[in-house]
Amino acid sequence: MIREPTHSQTRPHRPGTYGRNMTTTPPPATPGTPVSDASAVSAVSARHLTKVYGSGDIAVTALDDVSIQFESGQFTAIMGPSGSGKSTLMHLLAGLDSATSGQVLLGRTDLTALGDNELTKLRRERIGFVFQSFNLLPMFTAYQNITLPSELAGTSPDQNWLDTLIDTFGMRDRLTHKPHQLSGGQQQRVAIARALSTRPDVIFADEPTGNLDSRSGAEVLSFLRRSVRELGQTIVMVTHDPTAAAYADQVVLLADGKIAGTIESPTPESVMSGLDALRTIDQTAVAG
Amino acid sequence: MLRLTLHQMRASAGRLVAAGIAIMLGTAFVAASLLATATIERTTYNSVSSSYSDADLVVVASGGLTDDELASIAAVEDVDAVHTMALLGAEASGPSRTEYVTLGGAAPDSSLESADLAEGELPTAPGQVALTTAVAERLQVGIGDEISSSVEQWEADPDSPDGGTSQSQTATLTVVGLLNEPDAFLFNRASALIEPDQLSELLALARGGEPAHYELTLALAAGADLEEVRDAVGGLVDPSAHVRTVEEQAKITTAQLTGNDQIMTVLLLGFATVALAVAALVITNTFQVLVAQRTRTLALLRCVGAAKAQVRRSVLLEAAILGTLASIAGIALGSGLVAAGLAVLSTLELDVPIDSGLTLSPAVILAPLITGVLVTTAAALVPARMATRVAPLAALHPMEGRDAPSAGRARAVLSTALLVGGFGLLALAMVVVRSSGSDSEDTILLALGVGLLGGIVSLVGLLVGSVFVVPRLIRLVGRLAGQGVTGKIAIANSVRNPKRTASTASALLIGVALVTMMSTGAMSARETLTNELDSRFPVDLSVATGESLSDVQISAVEGVDGVTESVLLSQRDVDAANEDGTSTWLTVAAVEDGELQNVLRDPAAAQPEPGIVVVPSEMASWQGIEDGDRLSLSGSGPEAGSTEVTVTARVTGLDGMVALLDPATFAEFGEVAPASMLWARLADDANERDAVRSVQSTLTDLSESVEGLQAPEISGAAVERAAYGQVVDTLLAVVVGLLGVSVVIALVGVANTLSLSVIERRRESAMLRALGLTKAQLRGMLALEGVLIAGAGALIGAIAGLLYGWAGSTVMLSSVAEVPLMVPWRDLALVAAVALVAGLLASALPARSAVRTSPVAALGVE
Structure with a gap:
């Protein structure tokens, strides 16, 4: 997908979108957005983000004017029913896909203004990824997989930091193993270590426990939480599992491409009831 | 389903x-x-x-038919006309020019006439002739003009110095018709038609009354029974002769003529x-x-x-x-x-x-x-x-893309056995030929058979074993060349499915091996031929006159582009008496000015010294001289003295009909005449044909512009040498072109394998893109993968081809001369370049689809 550098300010309206003309002024605090100090820079933020797939009659609005901020050192879970736009939001935040309108800021960098090569460079230096299906290179050892991002960038990884990661994740005696010699949980730990290896500004995790049994899932989630609490990392995780979401510092609820609410210090129960509330709204809407 | x-x-x-x-x-x-x-x-x-x-029957008699037999066939019932297809060479002269023509007889019946009349009419009486338009044009004659034709007749006569006499009979012919050009393909058809009886007369004269009709065409009367006539005619001629219909005869002749085409x-x-x-x-x-x-x-x-x-x-x-x-x-x-x-x-x-x-x-x-x-x-x-x-x-x-299982032990054993056996047979073939030293054809055929078998067996061994060799080779090359993570990934990817990689590389291996084999073989053949030609044609260019060469001519030849060295020789005729009592005469020459060694390609071919006369092999066999014969040479001609010198003949591969003496011996026969012959050497990088041609035209111009100068006779061994080289080169080019098709097919295979890998690794590529692999890096990775696969195939193929080429040329050429084992570096470099470029090209399309994959794909579940 070729992405021409675009400036959201000048992006024209498209029929069927709810996008507005963007301004450079900070957006008003959207209800449900975690409250932040106006002068501090968020790790990642979205301003009036809209994404429309297709055009004309078959246009589907996946994200509808979403504005949100993710603070440094926070573990945020994005939740919502299927089709709520949570994956789309993450793709846009991570610079993997281009927005129809609106802005994504990583720190002070406007991702929507970057070309493919700049985005690629930004991804390998400032963003980490954890995938549902681990996505390790099968012919590389665990260690080689962990150092892959810095190798791609042509830089040498920070050895102390690597040691810290390896010890934190308990991977020391598995470093020379190939992925197929590791269990699912271990593979995902390697993937997390890989995501952390460059000390990115933010890590995006897409259903990181989706392919794991509950024990391994719990283990992986606690590693993610330790990464935030002990190593000071910022993590944004997309999940549909309330138990997983409960490991986060806060949960952002998404429905129909809009932010439907946030839950601070979530527990599985509070997340469940939050989701139930969404469903009730849905049903009411359908019933109405 | x-x-x-x-x-x-x-x-x-x-x-x-x-x-x-x-x-x-x-x-x-x-x-x-x-x-x-x-x-x-x-x-x-x-x-x-x-x-x-439109003949009804064709009579083919390998023993020939006489005029009488011809007449008796014509007399058979229902035979309307008989036409002899006999041809006779003759010289035809117009007002200013003479040309060699092929005389044929005009058919007595229009249904038997294959000539195509353009103008006028066909000859119907002696003294008339129809010429093809081209001949008429060259002779500058038209209808109504007269030409004279002369037929040479050779008669053996033991008393004459030449062993026979030749007489010629000249006739004056009036041009009555012009013919369209016959199809000169395959048949030397008549370029001049005369009345059949006159042709028979001339044939009788030229052949001394021997049967002259080898092929007749018959026209039958309307309603005649073909089989009956066939039997009747068959009864009149020798049993070895055949009477066939045109269709039967054409099929048989075609089969004979296209025998070579079947090869x-x-x-x-x-x-x-x-x-x-x-x-x-x-x-x-x-x-x-x-x-x-x-x-x-x-x-x-x-x-x-x-x-x-x-x-x-x-x-x-x-x-x-x-x-x-x-x-x-x-x-x-x-x-x-x-x-x-x-x-x-x-x-x-x-x-x-x-x-x-x-x-x-x-x-x-x-x-x-x-x-x-x-x-x-x-x-x-x-x-x-x-x-x-x-x-x-x-x-x-x-x-999930899992690594393919590695190949089994049985395969390893099999391929090792095939390789050892195959190359063993190849070596055996070489040893047989080298040690036997004989040039008996049976030995060569046997060795060729053994070698061919060895070649095929070892090639199969290579293909079977490629699954072990190719991945190792790629890793090795990769370790030497590939730095950085993308290189590492590319190498790891290209050996991920060893079987597929190996068979992709194998497809290329075959083509490259055969191309390399042919070019190695051709190079050895050319080198062997060149050595052979050097001793056979040691002199590139020879300019000789009956009298003496003038300084203008000498400096003109030396000034031609490409002529590097020259030497002047003077000639004289001497009588030579052999020990066994026979005597003959020789034209001998000696260097008058210059160093002989400078112009010779093979110095050993012409090295006269006191007591030795160098005799070219052709001259030696003509004159009955053998290597080592003692010859007593004495001057011949009026001013010759009574000097007699005894020398030993040394027969060499030198061409021409002039024997060489050293200057001192030569001088003993009297005053040395001015140089009448010049030998020149051409530069190695000169275009032989052009050089010889420009010498020719320079000398012709001189003889026309300077009074009293004769155009000398020029013989250019250089041209012959170049022609041989050209034959080898042309054959090679054709063969390489044909084999090139298989290389192209193999490249389709490489592209195919790469694009399949791209599809299989779609998620992996997307993940790498998400982790920060740029599009250029992804393209480079695939290009490297393509180059590695193609390179591995090309490298193994080139090595195998080199061995095959050496073995083949040793077996086939060692009876001609010592075969040098050459490495065709230029061709190998070309093969390597083609393989690398091909690898890159093959990766272009797959890479295009790979970079189109959005990194988002890595996040999705299949």
Whole structure:
């Protein structure tokens, strides 16, 4: 997908979108957005983000004017029913896909203004990824997989930091193993270590426990939480599992491409009831 | 199942098209070979049968028929006319020019006349002649003009110095008609027609009354019984003679004439086989990957109750359909190429009457079609078996790209045995030829057979063992060259599926090995020939006159571009008495000015010294002189003294009819005449033909502009040498071109394998892109992968080809001379460059689709 550098300010309206003309002024605090100090820079933020797939009659609005901020050192879970736009939001935040309108800021960098090569460079230096299906290179050892991002960038990884990661994740005696010699949980730990290896500004995790049994899932989630609490990392995780979401510092609820609410210090129960509330709204809407 | 197969084919159309191209090229090759042969055959047949015009019967007598026999055949009932096809060479002179023509007789009956009258009429009485327009033009005569023709008659006469006398009979002929050019192809048809009785007279004179009619055509009366006449005529002639219809005769003659073309057909089909074998490798590869890609679908089918046999049939059916379509395309392509070639040929001014229509006989269409379908289906057998092994359970498991299992021990043992055995046989063949030292043809044939077997066995060994060698080679090369993570990933990727990589590389290996073999062989052959030519034609250029060369001529020759060294020789005739009592005369020459060694290609060929006379081998056999003979030379001619010198003859490969003496011995026969011969050497990088031509024209110009100068006789061994080299080069170019087709097919295979890898690794590429791999890096990775695979195939192929080339040239040429083992560096570099560029090109399209994959794909679940 070729992405021409675009400036959201000048992006024209498209029929069927709810996008507005963007301004450079900070957006008003959207209800449900975690409250932040106006002068501090968020790790990642979205301003009036809209994404429309297709055009004309078959246009589907996946994200509808979403504005949100993710603070440094926070573990945020994005939740919502299927089709709520949570994956789309993450793709846009991570610079993997281009927005129809609106802005994504990583720190002070406007991702929507970057070309493919700049985005690629930004991804390998400032963003980490954890995938549902681990996505390790099968012919590389665990260690080689962990150092892959810095190798791609042509830089040498920070050895102390690597040691810290390896010890934190308990991977020391598995470093020379190939992925197929590791269990699912271990593979995902390697993937997390890989995501952390460059000390990115933010890590995006897409259903990181989706392919794991509950024990391994719990283990992986606690590693993610330790990464935030002990190593000071910022993590944004997309999940549909309330138990997983409960490991986060806060949960952002998404429905129909809009932010439907946030839950601070979530527990599985509070997340469940939050989701139930969404469903009730849905049903009411359908019933109405 | 058929509907499902078709549906699957549609889904994998791109992949199948790539594989189909491989088969298409192979069948196009077969079709083109067959078509070309058929066209040659038909052209020959037409040409042969048209020479008999509308004759009813043809009499062919290898012993010849006399005029009397001719008359008796003509007297047979129902025979209307008899026409002799005898030809006779004669000199024809117009007002200012003389030309050699071929005389033939005008047919007594228009149905037997194959000549095509353009103007005037055919000769009907002695003293008349019809000429082809070209001859008439060259002789500058037209209808009504007179020419004189003279026929030479040779009579053996032991008393004459030449061993015979020649007489000529001259006749004056009036031109009565002009003929269109006959088809000069295959037959030296008459360029001048005269009245048949006059021809018979001249024939009797020229042949000394021997039977002169080898071929007759007969015209029969209307309503005559062909068989009856045939028997009657057959009874009149020698039993060895044949009486046939035109159709029978044309078929037989065509078969005789195209015997050599059949060898060509066999060779062409041999190359086509190579191309098809390579195509088969590509097909096997493609289908294996298709099956791997469809594992889930296949498993699902098995889950819902498809039997193994049904799955196998589905794969084979797919191959058969692909083979049919690709073969039809191939036949169309081959026919198109031949048609285009014929169209181009027919626009050229050739003497060959080419029928530009294609002969699409059933064989020409069916043979490539059947071959194509069979090869494709056979190539799919292994993948089909693979498909039946897919367990129904595979449908329930998530599919992850897993490393293919490595090849088994049995394969390793087999390939080692084949390699050792094959190369052992090759070595044996070389040893047999080298040690036997004899040039008996049986030994060479035996060695050739052993060597060929060894070559085939070892090549099979290489193909079987490539799965071990290729990945190791790639890792090794990669370790030496590949730095950085993208390089590491590319190397790891290219050996991820060793079998597929190996068979992809193998396809290229075959072509490269054969090309290298041919160019190594050709280089050895050329080198051997050059050495041989150096001693046979040690002098590049010789300029000689009957009198003496003037300084103007000498400096003119020396001034020609390309002439580097020259030496002047003077000549005289001497009588030579051999020990055994025979005597003869020799033309001897000695250096008058210059260093002989400077102009000689092979100094040993002409090294006169006191007591030695160097005699060229041709001259020696002509004069009955053998190496080591003691000759007493004495001056001949009026001013010769009574000096007599005894020398030993040294017969060398020198060409020409002039013996060489050292200057001192030469001087003993009296005053040394001014130089009448000049030998020159051309620069190694000079164009021999141009140099000789410009010497020729320079000297001709001089003789026309300077009074009293004769145009000297020029003989250029250099031209002959160049011609030999050119033959080798042309053959090589043709062969390499033909083998090139298999290299092209192999490249289709490389592209195919790469694009399949791209599809298989779609998620992996997307993940790498998400982690920060730039598009350029992704492209570079694939290019490196392509180059590694192609490079491995090319490297192994080049080494194998070099060994084959050495073995082959040793076996075939060692009877001619010592064969140097040469490495054709230039050609190897070319092969390497082609392989590398090809690897890059092959990666271009797959890379395009790879970079189109959005990194988002890595996040999704399949």
